[in-house]
Amino acid sequence: MDFFFHIGRYFTLLKRVFARPEKHKMYVRQLFHEIDTLGVNSVWIVIIISVFIGGIMTIQFAYSMSNPIYPKDLIGFGTRDTLILEFSSTMLALIMAGKIGSNITSEIGSMRVTKQIDSLEIMGVNSASYLILPKIVAVVLIFPFLFIMSVFFGILGGLVTGPLAGVVTVPEFLQGLKFAFVPYYITFSAIKSLVFGFLVASVPAYFGYYVQGGALEVGKASTKAVVNTNILVLFFDLILTRLLLT
Amino acid sequence: MIRLNNIHKSFDGNEVLKGISTVFEPGKTNLIIGRSGSGKTVLLKSICGLFEIDKGEIWYNDRDFTQITEKERKKMRQEIGMVFQGGALFDSINVEGNVRFPLDMFTNMTSVEKQKRVEFCLDHVNIEKKAFRLSPSEISGGMQKRVAIARAIALNPKYLFCDEPNSGLDPETATVIDKLIQALTKEFQMTTIINTHDMNSVIEIGESVLFISKGEKEWTGSKTEILSSGNQKLEDFIFANKLYAQMKGK
DSSP states (O other): OOOHHHHHHHHHHHHHSSSOOOHHHHHHHHHHHHIIIIIIHHHHHHHHHHHHHHHHHHHHHHHHOSSSSOOOOOHHHHHHHHHHIIIIIIIIIHHHIIIHHHHHHHHHHHHHHHTHHHHHHHHTOOOOHHHHHHHHHHHHHHHHHHHHHHHHHHHHHHHHHHHOOOOOOOHHHHHHHHHHHOOOHHHHHHHHHHHHHHHHHHHHHHHTTTTOOSHHHHHHHHHHHHHHHHHHHHHHHHHHHHHHHH | OOEEEEEEEEEEEEEEEEEEEEETTSSSSSEEEETTTHHHHHHHHHHSSOOOOOOEEEEEEEEEEESSSSSHHHHHHGGGGEOTTTTOOOTTSOOOHHHHHHHHHHHOOOOOHHHHHHHHHHTTTOOGGGGGSSSSSSHHHHHHHHHHHHHHTTTTSSEEEEEEEETTSSSHHHHHHHHHHHOOOOOOTTTTEEEEHHHHHHHHSSSEEEEEEETEEEEOOOOOTTTTOOHHHHHHHHSHHHHHHHHHTT
16 A cells, blocks of 8 residues: 555656746756756766776676687677666666765755755745756756766776786777677667666655655655665666567 | 634644634734644644645635635745744755745846845845855854745745744844844734744734644733733743743742
């Protein structure tokens, strides 16, 4: 029953979120602020994680393909496809659920417990829309860019780490990158990142918006938000993979 | 003027407000007093529409707040200012930005006009210019309350609600806040409702006092009548404070 209650309340909140804004100018201003806070501030963590994972993947592919029967080109090929199909969209969304998601829940939750949301409501502002809509739009807009950036830096990580570790040469890695490339994989993962972006912003916002109590409850709500967002990201990953890839 | 007619409100079957009827007049500081848990905050939040009442009527002059559409209600909210217990300032924007927020959201004023209005409001609550650019976390509790009052009056409201505006403040600052609210009420002829359990506030600015107990209206009157009300529950509430017991000679 609790599950259906949350589903119902989540969609009721979304209905309020997508209501007509009171003043577009204020929402646009808020949108740029959110793009900066949630997007630009996430760039470094995405670069660092992607470079390391790209490097680690390359070494692990090299290790599992140490048999001379496998051409070394497969290392670059495997790194590329794993990054595009799964890591840079799904894994990144899981990581961002921790960073961006907990940020959204704690920000909105703190506003709830300190009566800032009541204050907006008293003024006649649709607090759900004003606080949540710019966050959703910002995250949905930035996720495809973070995805592309992650693929690029992941491959760069592999390209640097592989030859440095002596497991593959630069020409072999580059040859693998070009081998059997399917452009649709990019489209597929970009679609996934849009959906994940929506989940990573809206689910934590839901948990933050309905916090009751004090600081302790805000912390608990953040944890709940991250766990639930991760589950939903994986669930939608499965659905989208089944629908779009098979 | 705000008129309440037979207000009822329950939470999970627990009746918190049991048929309260009263009138709050403009240009006066109307106080709602009562013990913690008596229903003061629920009453105040019901009046300003943060809680939907189960039964009754809430009249803002000639408009029944419970019968108007959501759109009309939203528009009407611009006539309402509220000061919350903790100030409830937006901590992501500075003092000036907090006061400018309702102007940005609901008016078509130019930047210069908005700036003038912001300065006017902050000046009225005695906030110095050097504090304009500070964030709420950088100013004292008393200043936060004053900024909250400035934000509440930014749109020139007809109705001002204050939920325990001087809680957590030292007696001197609390008196300053009380006097400030009273002065603004007179100057702008607002209908002001203040929720408090502070007897000092009652004695200072209680032009009209509503005492509620367990969700019911027990007594109404003014600060001059309160010490001789003859209402046992009210006396128990007032004289719980020894100072007032001494005043009464108890």
